[in-house]
Structure formats: structure tokens, C-alpha cells
Amino acid sequence: MPRLSPVLLAGLLAIGAGGALGGVGAEQKAERxxxxxxxxxxxxxxxxxxxxxxxxxxxxxxxxxxxxxxxxxxxxxxxxxxxxxxxxxxxxxxxxxxxxxxxxxxxxxxxxxxxxxxxxxxxxxxxxxxxxxxxxx
Incomplete structure (x- = not known):
């Protein structure tokens, strides 16, 4: 089973939290x-x-x-x-x-x-x- 590095895992968690909290992302840009x-x-x-x-x-x-x-x-x-x-x-x-x-x-x-x-x-x-x-x- 492949392992995720702690840096990659932290980045993925930050991206997920940003989306859940309404952070700026590609979907928000598409709303223009x-x-x-x-x-x-x-x-x-x-x-x-x-x-x-x-x-x-x-x-x-x-x-x-x-x-x-x-x-x-x-x-x-x-x-x-x-x-x-x-x-x-x-x-x-x-x-x-x-x-x-x-x-x-x-x-x-x-x-x-x-x-x-x-x-x-x-x-x-x-x-x-x-x-x-x-x-x-």
C-alpha cells in the first residue's frame, strides 16, 4: 500500500479544510x-x-x-x-x-x-x- 508523506498529507488536509470552510478555490472562481x-x-x-x-x-x-x-x-x-x-x-x-x-x-x-x-x-x-x-x- 502506498504511503503519503507527512507534508503531502498536511497539504491535502489543508485543501480539504479550505473547501469545507469556503476557502478560495477553483469552484469559487467559476462563479463569475x-x-x-x-x-x-x-x-x-x-x-x-x-x-x-x-x-x-x-x-x-x-x-x-x-x-x-x-x-x-x-x-x-x-x-x-x-x-x-x-x-x-x-x-x-x-x-x-x-x-x-x-x-x-x-x-x-x-x-x-x-x-x-x-x-x-x-x-x-x-x-x-x-x-x-x-x-x-
């Missing part, structure tokens, strides 16, 4: 408008909007917003976003990530029973947008 991140937490998504055949935007709890541009147009995305079809995400884990598949299901043709045969488009990176201002109480 225009920065990108690979994943967003699935359980924090409160809404999504189809912007066009290649772009979706997501709003998370607390008003944080992200835009996802697919690598190319996804046939049927605009129609599904308008209510003429359904969107499904093939997710591996508790986050929606770059490379996860967006599936467009044509509900008019009764394809809802087999989402794996629906049109599949891989997600891109998530670009941070300005927060939506929440109403003051």
Missing part, C-alpha cells in the same frame, strides 16, 4: 459571470428554458443561472421546448454534466416508452449568467 463549469447539481435545478436548437438555460436555487450550448443543433429541441415533445436527460450521478445526453422525445409519435431511441445530443459546458434578481421581502 462568463466562466464555465463542467457540471451543475441536478437537485438544485428549478427551471430550464430552451433558447434555440442548440442552447438551453438553467436556473438553480438561489437565482444562479447557467447557459449550456450543445456542440451542434439538436433536431427537435426548439419544438420540445415549446411543448411539442419532451426533454429527458441521461445523467450519471447527482449532477448534470458536460457530455451527459439530452434526449428529445417526440410525444406526438408515442415514443415516450423508449427514451433510449430518442434523438440524443451531448451537453456542453455550463456558462455562468448574471443571477436573476429575487424579489425582496
Amino acid at each position: 459571470v462568463g466562466d464555465t463549469r463542467a457540471c451543475i447539481p441536478n437537485g438544485a435545478i428549478v427551471s430550464r428554458v430552451v433558447e434555440d436548437e442548440q442552447t438551453l438555460s438553467f436556473e438553480l436555487l438561489g437565482g444562479r443561472r447557467y447557459r449550456n450550448r450543445l456542440s451542434g443543433p439538436c433536431p427537435g429541441l426548439r419544438q420540445a421546448g415549446s411543448g411539442f415533445g419532451a426533454l429527458g436527460f441521461e445523467v450519471h450521478g447527482s449532477s448534470l454534466c458536460r457530455g451527459d445526453l439530452l434526449r428529445i422525445v417526440d410525444t406526438a409519435r408515442g415514443e415516450t416508452s423508449n427514451i433510449r431511441t430518442a434523438t440524443a445530443c451531448p451537453l456542453g459546458a455550463f456558462e455562468r449568467l448574471p443571477d436573476r434578481e429575487l424579489p425582496r421581502r
